[in-house]
Amino acid sequence: MQVKKTDIIKSPLNFTGGKHKLLPQLLPLFPDDVHAFVDLFCGGCNVAVNVSAEKIICNDKDEKLIGLLDFFRQTTFADLLHEVKKIICDFNLSDSSANGYGFYNCDSSRGLGNFNRSGFFSLRDAFNSSPSDDENYFVMLYVLIVYSFNNQIRFNANGKFNLPVGKRDFNLRMQNKLKSFLGTLESKSITFSNNDFAEINPAELSENDFVYADPPYLITCATYNEKNWNDAEEMRLLAYLDELASRNVRFALSNVLSTDNKTNTVLQDWLAANKNYVCHHLDFSYRNSNYHKKDIAETDEVLITNY
Numbered sequence: 001m002q003v004k005k006t007d008i009i010k011s012p013l014n015f016t017g018g019k020h021k022l023l024p025q026l027l028p029l030f031p032d033d034v035h036a037f038v039d040l041f042c043g044g045c046n047v048a049v050n051v052s053a054e055k056i057i058c059n060d061k062d063e064k065l066i067g068l069l070d071f072f073r074q075t076t077f078a079d080l081l082h083e084v085k086k087i088i089c090d091f092n093l094s095d096s097s098a099n100g101y102g103f104y105n106c107d108s109s110r111g112l113g114n115f116n117r118s119g120f121f122s123l124r125d126a127f128n129s130s131p132s133d134d135e136n137y138f139v140m141l142y143v144l145i146v147y148s149f150n151n152q153i154r155f156n157a158n159g160k161f162n163l164p165v166g167k168r169d170f171n172l173r174m175q176n177k178l179k180s181f182l183g184t185l186e187s188k189s190i191t192f193s194n195n196d197f198a199e200i201n202p203a204e205l206s207e208n209d210f211v212y213a214d215p216p217y218l219i220t221c222a223t224y225n226e227k228n229w230n231d232a233e234e235m236r237l238l239a240y241l242d243e244l245a246s247r248n249v250r251f252a253l254s255n256v257l258s259t260d261n262k263t264n265t266v267l268q269d270w271l272a273a274n275k276n277y278v279c280h281h282l283d284f285s286y287r288n289s290n291y292h293k294k295d296i297a298e299t300d301e302v303l304i305t306n307y
Contacts, residue, residue: 008050012142012178013068014151015044019214019254022301023050025282029303031250035208040197041215045069048190049181053210055189059200064132064141065153066194071138073190077179083139084146084170091119091126093147094169111167120147120165128160146170198240207248213237214254219262234266242274245306252305259299271304278305 008023019026027050037053039045042060060066072080088095094104094112101107104115127140134140141161145153148163151174156162168174193200197213205211215237216229237253244251257264257279271279280303 009180009184010177011044011046011049012072012174012181013044013065013145013153015046015065016152017214017217018044018046020046022254022282023047026252026254026303027051029280029305030212030252031210031307033208034210036205036210038200038205038209038211040200040211040213042069042192043214045181047212047214049184049188051212055191057191057193057200059193059195059197061194061196063194064155064159066192067132068138068141070192072182073185073192075182076186077182080139080142080178080182081175083136084143087123087136087139087143088170091123091143093119093123093143096169097172097175112169113165113167116147116169117165120144123147124161143170146174197237202240202243202247202249205244205247205249207250209249211241211244211249211251212254213241213251217256217264218266219256219259219264231266234264235270238266238270241306245274245277250305250307252303254301254303257300257302276306278307279303280305 008020010020011018023046026047030051032052034051034053036055036057037048037051038057038059039048040059042048042058043065045058048056048058058066058069085095087093093116094106096104096112101112104112106112106115123140124144127137127144130137130140141153144161144163145151147166147169148161149166151166151168152163154161154163197215200211215234218229218231218234241251241253255264255267257267271277282301282303
């Protein structure tokens with residue numbers, strides 16, 4: 001099965017470690033006959049919104065992230081567009097889709113950060129002081145993400161959004177991305193859960209289901225890595241996947257075997273002990289979909305399956 005890049009729905013959340021660029025390689029390796037697709041570490045949901053299954057379960061430990069995604073599921077684009085535009089107006093943020101860059105004495109190369117800085121920090125303060133049950137909480141969070149550095153989502157140890165202002169705003173590209181994502185959520189049977197991955201009980205899954213795991217990568221230092229993801233957590237996940245396999249539940253694990261002269265020895269040893277698992281080496285540079293090339297790139301990104 002070939003997957004065209006133009007057919008892929010992109011998440012409106014630029015979640016570090018997101019898999020949208022790898023989807024043309026990943027999706028053909030997924031099974032076709034899936035009843036329930038379970039994404040244990042869904043992040044921005046790039047994978048989940050592009051799979052075919054009778055029902056889709058998206059799980060993540062990030063409570064605010066899951067809250068935002070579930071909010072997306074329950075709203076329409078027209079309603080959300082109205083609320084987003086209201087916040088943009090209330091906090092005097094730029095609206096380049098309506099006014100262009102020149103209106104704000106900015107240009108595309110320099111971006112809109114200088115104009116938006118004051119309003120962005122006012123919005124950030126308002127969001128960080130708001131309770132999670134505030135009716136505007138998740139709209140404010142989304143607007144913060146749109147106007148933040150690289151459109152990312154990040155909180156400090158105290159749960160406060162702490163990214164600086166970025167160069168872009170709620171332009172037509174961002175609007176179209178949001179519209180396509182919300183439309184896909186509406187068209188699929190998707191539910192969201194905020195649990196530790198092990199709380200997804202293997203005994204409640206069947207051989208018709210499929211579990212995808214894209215955990216924090218043990219040997220990378222990306223900011224999205226949970227601070228407590230270590231060898232013990234990696235082994236706990238691998239044991240969980242072994243239990244799935246023992247129950248004939250299909251799984252796929254995204255991970256990195258090696259990068260920058262570092263090797264994930266926990267993963268390497270697990271693969272050596274489970275020779276029936278299949279390790280697909282992905283083209284990390286995204287040039288093509290050659291899963292079995294002999295010369296692995298500097299980063300050996302893999303998809304490991306039990307089928």
